[in-house]
Amino acid sequence: MSRDKFVIGIDYGTESGRVVVVRVRNGEEVGSAIIPYADGVIDEKLPGGPRLEPDWALENPRDYLAVVEKGLPKALKAAGTRADSVVGIGTDFTASSPLPTMRDGTPLCFLPAFRKQPHAWVKLWKHHAAQAEADRINEIGRARNEEFIRTYGGRYSSEWFFSKLLEIVYEAPAIYEAAERFIEAADWIVWQLTGEEKRNACTAGYKAMWVKGKGFPSPDFFRALHPAMENVIGTKVPETYYPLGARAGGLTPAWAKKTSLREGTPVSIGNVDAHVAVPACTVVEPGSLVMIMGTSICHMLLGRKKQMVDGMCGTVEDGIVPGFWGYEAGQSAVGDIFAWFFEHGVPDYIHREARGRKLPFETVLEERAKALRPGQSGLVALDWWNGNRSILVDVELTGLLLGMTLATRAEEIYRALIEATAFGTRTIVEAFESRGVRVERLVACGGLPEKNQLLMQIYADVTGRDIRLADPLLTCSALGSAMHGAVAAGRAAGGYDSIFEAAEHMARVEKRAYRPRPENREVYNRSFAEYRTLHDYFGRGANDVMKRLKALQRKQVSE
């Protein structure tokens, strides 16, 4: 190559979009920009419109366009890179975050007739108002023994594509009628950039019941949901889905002008933020579990064949890396539990010490927790502050802390909470291995590993596996998108011919690994056995006290 080529990765998060410019040769991030969404997460009232019910969470698709329009030039400028050295673009998105559009891709919420209708906007992944619809989907799915029930660990989520669509059918039939398309924002942005409505197999497989080679459930199933939905597939929702890394099309003239990139610059098929991070963590083969660790943890793993593993979020052929089955599992609260404890459980003596030593109180807590040995606190917790995603798939479960005495101190509780989340990860690892899906090592990315050495060591000790950290830790989704942009370009155009090639050249992990300490491992085996007994007792129906208390709570709050 006469001079370096670059690719663009665009990572659409919950509050903002991140654009990175990455050198194709070595994966180096040479420039970036973050563009917060002007309307943010819309969860109180529509811009200029009515107030929303609780549990609603919408977004404005205009904000996604602004990320490209403002962020791409800004990132290029920061990189000092010539626009004509950019050979490809890849994107990833939160999911499932769908919206209704016209046949030409115009969002219904852009039309004056619909802009005051909440159902016309993007329903963000964390829009939680479609629980009744999800319940109905599961009820009918189970009665009909639909395959998606097994694929999704026994339960289709209220956060997903068809729950949100059914909500429109029930609550805003006029919008359902008017919508010529119902589409993931991940696919909508690619449609905008290329003019091609080509949808990605990853979001469809993990969130919309689509199965490679089989397609969707039958019209009978959709009619059972609602007669108006009988023919939804093939009309509002197309039947064709494209593999990750495929070229969706080239940048349109209009977008080329706005971004100063070359017209026709290859744009990759859309992707999901967690899934796209996997090859960016160097993982393109079975055996390495990728943990995207933040407020929650997503666990991504590749397998050589299809296995039904308890409590997966999804199991999709080619869903992460082509040629493999992609497994997704999750813990619904991890960093969120620590944030809860920092807010609601840290007593005055920790704050006093922190002020005295001019340190953040989190540092004091971490120091004190680190000085303890495994088992020394006498505590064990169940990490269900936000329900249990994998392997129990039950949002009605709640947290537990056991073993307190008059001598129990705050740092002991903090450490017990960290340990409980590690036990949650070990439970997932053991579920995989019990079905023959190997987990030989862990690779972590996200915000938690950066700040929490104690936590990472505990995860290594508890799981008995080496953990390496991805590099970069925080922007691995954006890097993953850039890698897919390089694949969309292909080697002939200065990119790579496969994600395997891209990973070899563009992805890295830190040399240093957290390694399990045998003496801690042995103690944690004992604590973990206690965790699992409690996990099964409270999580599998022997004592549904958590659900009964939640029901009582709802009754007492609503009366």
Add this chain to the structure above:
Amino acid sequence: MSRDKFVIGIDYGTESGRVVVVRVRNGEEVGSAIIPYADGVIDEKLPGGPRLEPDWALENPRDYLAVVEKGLPKALKAAGTRADSVVGIGTDFTASSPLPTMRDGTPLCFLPAFRKQPHAWVKLWKHHAAQAEADRINEIGRARNEEFIRTYGGRYSSEWFFSKLLEIVYEAPAIYEAAERFIEAADWIVWQLTGEEKRNACTAGYKAMWVKGKGFPSPDFFRALHPAMENVIGTKVPETYYPLGARAGGLTPAWAKKTSLREGTPVSIGNVDAHVAVPACTVVEPGSLVMIMGTSICHMLLGRKKQMVDGMCGTVEDGIVPGFWGYEAGQSAVGDIFAWFFEHGVPDYIHREARGRKLPFETVLEERAKALRPGQSGLVALDWWNGNRSILVDVELTGLLLGMTLATRAEEIYRALIEATAFGTRTIVEAFESRGVRVERLVACGGLPEKNQLLMQIYADVTGRDIRLADPLLTCSALGSAMHGAVAAGRAAGGYDSIFEAAEHMARVEKRAYRPRPENREVYNRSFAEYRTLHDYFGRGANDVMKRLKALQRKQVSE
């Protein structure tokens, strides 16, 4: 009566002794004095002597004498009462707090030969170093099917008389040999004041295996404990015990001179602090459960016949009020749990609000907790931060908190802890009633009821029973001792002929009662059902996780 007569009550607590002067006619406290023990609780090193092991807790009997010598004149002076209007003296003591003495009552620790020997001092009730001895007593008692095993709810405590004596036999045989008497401090102080070694049936019945009409276990039992103990009964420990309220003797000339009271002033037989409070709370008949509420709760109840109730601390004929069976139960941590939470669980936003409003943070917490409805927190706790006394009798049990979500707030946890202690009391109430021992209403005294309206209302709601507060709340033991002093004097000498008469004239409860609210009661029935399921699951062997975690903790701390 030409002019009012007065009685003296002396209440020996853990850190100090309290002397009150009480008007016989109406129970009015006219003067008082508190004398802290100069040596306090001796738990680190003997005065001028060696360091102590952990778990030791001793006292200096000289400090008990100082309470009379300094406190009695001080209280009389505060009362403005003429010494010759005092017609009787009563005392009560923590128990079991025994000491070895010579035949004339001289404590071994007063003798130069023994004063550097820890075993020669008073072993305070909370001396916890005799667990191995208690284990041996229980093992042999169970093997021989001794009655005391049933009387004491299945377990003889390490805090009690013979555990502490056996500790001397094992660890300081020379002191055992030299001790001509082993005696409760409750009886020793009466011996000092009157010159008569007359021991009380209450301490013997609740702490030393003595049974009215039957006496002690046989010499065979004591020989099985240790050959040197075969004949301990009848030598170091006498066989005769006196009923509560009996006259032990008259004040000696020496003490009359020191206190300016009349020589021969009647002194009542000794008593236990919790037990003596019962008639001071007006309770001299079955049906009313007296709760002495502080760091822990003692529950005292009278019954018409002997019933073996699960997990009692003791069941003694005439043990509280003559003519009735006296039942004692207990919760080993109540106020202590709240104090733990105040220290270790109250987050910054509570402290900030308290500073802003210039209120104690406890008040802010109470206000917020009071604003919640029953069941609204979604939480339930097991109140075992210091083990469980009644009804499980198991010090190895630990605390539990269940139901936390990311929305759980500190005041919800606080309220759940209060509710858990109320559920603990309800468990005891139900144990009594399941054996036909009626509990129709509750009477409370001690420090907790004074400060905690919310707590008292929750106890009424949870137990479904009216609760009245004793008056005085804080000094009911001292009043009870004064009442027994009046009985020792007798009506002819200006006192009363029975504790029933004394209670009628001298004891009071507040008019206002906490009454259960039916709507709360119904909700708490549901929460209590959850508590009981968890109580039985963790407390009765289905899952001994608490014990295993404690064992692991001990191992990890000691290594």
